Amino acid sequence: MNRRHWIAGIAGLAALAALPSSRAGAASFPLKKSREQWAELLPPASYRVLFEEATEPPGSSPLNDEKRAGTFICAACYLPLFSSAQKYDSGTGWPSFWQPLPDALGTSTDFKLIYPRTEYHCARCGGHQGHVFNDGPKPTGKRYCNNGVALAFVPEGEKLPALRT
Secondary structure, rough: HHHHHHHHHHHHHHHHHHHOOOOHHHHOOOOOOOHHHHHOOOOOHHHHHHHHOOOOOOOOOOHHOOOOEEEEEEEEOOEEEHHHEEEOOOOOOOEEEOOOOOOEEEEEEEEEEOOOEEEEEEEOOOOEEEEEEEEOOOOOOOEEEHHHHEEEEEEEOOOOOOOOO
């Protein structure tokens, strides 16, 4: 491979990485708010992860160590996403789950790291939660690797908040 091919290959990879994810636009989600409206409602770190698809640093979320029984909900719209019964310590530094609640998540493919990854998002508001990998525990073999700032935790026995409208 000569230098010209190498440079063309790098340019092609950079162009691929710049492509948006294949996730449908916000108009396809049941809860419709503008980016500006979400930015007004959420803390900056949560907004960046949920609606700009950022990633929080590993080990930074207190939810990573949450061991109580309860429900993990979308920090944007409050849709229940995961039960604590499906949470496990993946050793990655992010809250991880082996299964979501029924109809809670949607998926898409992103190429931000050049190779395709399965991104998942809240099925109600479209907020980015994390990525799913095939290296989790039985029975699903899945690891839903979630950004903690994209979630809120409601302990068992406490009332879930009303879904945000």
